[in-house]
Amino acid sequence: MxxxxxxxxxxxxxxxxxxxxxxxxxxxxxxxxxxxxxxxxxxxxxxxxxxxxxxxxxxxxxxxxxxxxxxxxxxxxxxxxxGPAYVAGVVKAASRPGYGCLAAVPGRVCIEHTSANPNGPLHVGHIRNSVIGDTLSRVFRKAGYDIDVQYYLNDMGRQIAIVSWGFDHLDIPQNEDEKDDHYVARVYVAANHALKADPSIKEEIDRRMGLIEQGDPETVEKFRRAVSLCAEGIKVTLNRLGAPHDRFVWESGFVQDGSMVEILDRVEALPESSHDDILAVDLTAFGFEKEYVLRRSDGTSVYAARDLAYHVWKGEHFDRLINVLGADHKLIGAQLQATMKLLGEKVPEIVFFEFVSLPEGSMSTRAGKFISADELIDEVTKKAFDEVTIRRPELPEEERRAIAVSVAIGAVRYDIVRVSQEKSTVFDWRQALDFERQSAPYIQYSHARACSILEKAGEFTPAYEFTTESEIALAKQIGLFPVVLRTVVNELRPHHLAIYARDLADLFNTFYHTDPVLKAEAGVRDARLTLVRAAQNTLSEVLETLGIDAIRSM
RNA sequence: GGGCUUGUGGCCUAGCCUGGAUAAGGCGUUAGCCUCCUAAGUUAAUGAUCAGGGGUUCAAAUCCCCUCAAGCCCGCCA
Missing domain, CATH: 3.30.1360.70 (Arginyl tRNA synthetase N-terminal domain)
Structure with a gap:
C-alpha cells in the first residue's frame, strides 16, 4: 500500500x-x-x-x-x-493473518549468530548477539527469505584445552542443580587460576592443542565431552530466549574432513601468501598492516584457518552469508572478508555490535566476572511474576507463571534490541527490571488490551470508514509495518523494528483513550472494531517478529 | 602510536547513512486522571549551547576537518 x-x-x-x-x-x-x-x-x-x-x-x-x-x-x-482509500486498504490488509509477509525471495541465506566459545554460559554480552541475530533471522523469514541459522562451535580452541585440563586435574564436583555450562565455567575459571599460579601447566595445554589438531582419539574425546556439556547448556539458554539455531557447526569438522588443509593449499598458491615457516596472507592492499596468520611455525593451524574453511563451506551451500559479531572481531572479520575475496569466494556480510559492560567494567568469562543470561532471565521472571500477582491475583498460579515468562523474555529481548547496535551499553539491573513504557510489557499490554476488546465485542461487520485523528494515525502506522521490515533487511539494523513496535503501541493507546470502541454508535463501533482487529493482528505479528510472545491476557 | 565506534535535557534512548518546517520519546521530579473497553495505562508541568571549535550550504544534531572524552582492536589467542 x-x-x-x-x-x-x-x-x-x-x-x-x-x-x-x-x-x-x-x-x-x-x-x-x-x-x-x-x-x-x-x-x-x-x-x-x-x-x-x-x-x-x-x-x-x-x-x-x-x-x-x-x-x-x-x-x-x-x-x-x-486519503481514506489508502487507510481502508491498509486496515483491510492488516486484518489478515500473516500481515507484513513480503514476497518470497529466491536463494538461501545463512545467518550465523552467537557462536560464543563453549567455556561457560552465555552472559549478558553474548545475548546481545543472540537477540540481534535472532531478530534479524525472524525479519528475514518474514520478508520472504529462506534462511538457515547457524552457531559455529569453537570446539578446538585454547580455552577448551584449558577446560579439559581442568576436568582431568582439578577435582571439582558439579553442584546440585548446577547447569552444565555454569559448571564448565567454574572449571575454566579454576583452571585459569591454576595456570596463573603454575606456568608450567602451559606446556600441557600446548601439548593438548597439538594432539587435538592431529586428531588424537583420546584428546578428541576429552574435548568433545567438555564442549558438548557446555553447548547443551547454551542451547537451553538460547531456547529460553526464543533464539534457537537450525544447526550447530563444529569447528573441528573442517580439520577432520580435510577441507581446512585444502583451503590452506589454495591460500598458499595466492601471490599474497607468505610462507617462511608460517603461512600468512599479506593484506596491505586492503589497508591492513598486520599479516593474517593461518598456520603457526610448528605446523598447527590457528582459528582463522578453520574459520576460512567454514566460510568456504557456507558459500557452497548458501547464496548470502550474514554473520553477527562483536565489535572486538572487526579486524579479524575484515581480514576474513578480504581473504575470501582473494580466494574468489563468497564474501560474508558482517553485522557488528558494540560491547555490553558492567558498571564496574568489562565482562570476562575467564575471570568469572559476568552476569549470565540465565541469572538475568531468572531475576526478570521473578519480578514479572510478582507484578502479575499484584495485578491479577485471581488468575491461577500456572497462568501467572506463564505470563511472567512471556513478559520476562520479552523484556530482556526488547531491552537489548531497542538500542542501535553501534552503541556500547552498560548493563543496568534497574532498567532490565523496568516494565513500564518503552519496554516489551508495554507493547504486550497494548496487544492484550486489543484482544480484550475484541473478545468482549463478539461478532461484528467489518467497516472501513475512519474519521478521527487517532484512528487515522493508528491506521497509517499499521501501514508502515512492511516498510520497516524492508528497512531492517536493507540496513541489517533490527532496532528499527523495536522503535516501530513502540510507536505502534503508543498510537494504539492514544486511540484507546480518545475513541471508545464498544460504546460507540453502531456504524462507528464496527469501524473501530475493525481497526482494533487490524492493530491487534499487526501488534501480534510485530511482537512475533521481535521474538516476543503476543500474549492475549496479562 | 595507528585503526574502528560512540558523545543528544540530571539519567537512558530515537533522529545522523539519504541536510530542510518549533530536536522526538522514556526514566526522574511536580500536579492531576480508575461509578469509563485491563492504571504494565494516561494528562500536564519541568528540563537540551545536539561534547567543543572550525568549514561546506539558502539551510547542519545530520556532511567535511581539527580537538577533547569513553569503549573496542592492533597475538604464531579465539
Missing part, C-alpha cells in the same frame, strides 16, 4: 519538475510524505522556493486527487496526505 502511494507521488513529482531526485521524504507531523524539491529548484529557476512550491502543487493537485492523495504547501514544503 505505502509503496504504491509513494511511487505515485514520486512519479507525478518527477513529471512535474523534471528532476531525477524529487527529495521526497517522511512528512513527520505535517504529512505522510513531504518534498523539499522547491529549495533545490530555487537556484536554477531564480524564484523563491515558496513560489515554486505553490506552482508545483497547483500543477499536480488534480492528478494526485484522482489517486486519493491530497497535496498542499506550507511555505516551501510540498506536503502529501494519503
Amino acid at each position: 505505502y509503496q504504491e502511494a509513494y511511487r505515485a507521488v514520486e512519479t507525478v513529482l518527477k513529471d512535474a519538475t523534471g528532476a531525477t531526485d524529487v527529495l521526497l521524504g517522511d512528512g513527520g507531523e505535517h504529512a505522510d510524505l513531504a518534498s523539499t524539491i522547491a529549495f533545490a529548484l530555487a537556484k536554477t529557476e531564480k524564484k523563491s522556493p515558496v513560489l515554486i512550491a505553490g506552482e508545483i502543487t497547483a500543477a499536480i493537485t488534480d492528478t494526485l486527487a484522482a489517486a486519493g492523495i491530497t497535496v498542499s504547501t506550507t511555505g516551501p514544503y510540498i506536503n502529501f496526505i494519503f
Whole structure:
C-alpha cells in the first residue's frame, strides 16, 4: 500500500519538475510524505522556493486527487496526505493473518549468530548477539527469505584445552542443580587460576592443542565431552530466549574432513601468501598492516584457518552469508572478508555490535566476572511474576507463571534490541527490571488490551470508514509495518523494528483513550472494531517478529 | 602510536547513512486522571549551547576537518 502511494507521488513529482531526485521524504507531523524539491529548484529557476512550491502543487493537485492523495504547501514544503482509500486498504490488509509477509525471495541465506566459545554460559554480552541475530533471522523469514541459522562451535580452541585440563586435574564436583555450562565455567575459571599460579601447566595445554589438531582419539574425546556439556547448556539458554539455531557447526569438522588443509593449499598458491615457516596472507592492499596468520611455525593451524574453511563451506551451500559479531572481531572479520575475496569466494556480510559492560567494567568469562543470561532471565521472571500477582491475583498460579515468562523474555529481548547496535551499553539491573513504557510489557499490554476488546465485542461487520485523528494515525502506522521490515533487511539494523513496535503501541493507546470502541454508535463501533482487529493482528505479528510472545491476557 | 565506534535535557534512548518546517520519546521530579473497553495505562508541568571549535550550504544534531572524552582492536589467542 505505502509503496504504491509513494511511487505515485514520486512519479507525478518527477513529471512535474523534471528532476531525477524529487527529495521526497517522511512528512513527520505535517504529512505522510513531504518534498523539499522547491529549495533545490530555487537556484536554477531564480524564484523563491515558496513560489515554486505553490506552482508545483497547483500543477499536480488534480492528478494526485484522482489517486486519493491530497497535496498542499506550507511555505516551501510540498506536503502529501494519503486519503481514506489508502487507510481502508491498509486496515483491510492488516486484518489478515500473516500481515507484513513480503514476497518470497529466491536463494538461501545463512545467518550465523552467537557462536560464543563453549567455556561457560552465555552472559549478558553474548545475548546481545543472540537477540540481534535472532531478530534479524525472524525479519528475514518474514520478508520472504529462506534462511538457515547457524552457531559455529569453537570446539578446538585454547580455552577448551584449558577446560579439559581442568576436568582431568582439578577435582571439582558439579553442584546440585548446577547447569552444565555454569559448571564448565567454574572449571575454566579454576583452571585459569591454576595456570596463573603454575606456568608450567602451559606446556600441557600446548601439548593438548597439538594432539587435538592431529586428531588424537583420546584428546578428541576429552574435548568433545567438555564442549558438548557446555553447548547443551547454551542451547537451553538460547531456547529460553526464543533464539534457537537450525544447526550447530563444529569447528573441528573442517580439520577432520580435510577441507581446512585444502583451503590452506589454495591460500598458499595466492601471490599474497607468505610462507617462511608460517603461512600468512599479506593484506596491505586492503589497508591492513598486520599479516593474517593461518598456520603457526610448528605446523598447527590457528582459528582463522578453520574459520576460512567454514566460510568456504557456507558459500557452497548458501547464496548470502550474514554473520553477527562483536565489535572486538572487526579486524579479524575484515581480514576474513578480504581473504575470501582473494580466494574468489563468497564474501560474508558482517553485522557488528558494540560491547555490553558492567558498571564496574568489562565482562570476562575467564575471570568469572559476568552476569549470565540465565541469572538475568531468572531475576526478570521473578519480578514479572510478582507484578502479575499484584495485578491479577485471581488468575491461577500456572497462568501467572506463564505470563511472567512471556513478559520476562520479552523484556530482556526488547531491552537489548531497542538500542542501535553501534552503541556500547552498560548493563543496568534497574532498567532490565523496568516494565513500564518503552519496554516489551508495554507493547504486550497494548496487544492484550486489543484482544480484550475484541473478545468482549463478539461478532461484528467489518467497516472501513475512519474519521478521527487517532484512528487515522493508528491506521497509517499499521501501514508502515512492511516498510520497516524492508528497512531492517536493507540496513541489517533490527532496532528499527523495536522503535516501530513502540510507536505502534503508543498510537494504539492514544486511540484507546480518545475513541471508545464498544460504546460507540453502531456504524462507528464496527469501524473501530475493525481497526482494533487490524492493530491487534499487526501488534501480534510485530511482537512475533521481535521474538516476543503476543500474549492475549496479562 | 595507528585503526574502528560512540558523545543528544540530571539519567537512558530515537533522529545522523539519504541536510530542510518549533530536536522526538522514556526514566526522574511536580500536579492531576480508575461509578469509563485491563492504571504494565494516561494528562500536564519541568528540563537540551545536539561534547567543543572550525568549514561546506539558502539551510547542519545530520556532511567535511581539527580537538577533547569513553569503549573496542592492533597475538604464531579465539
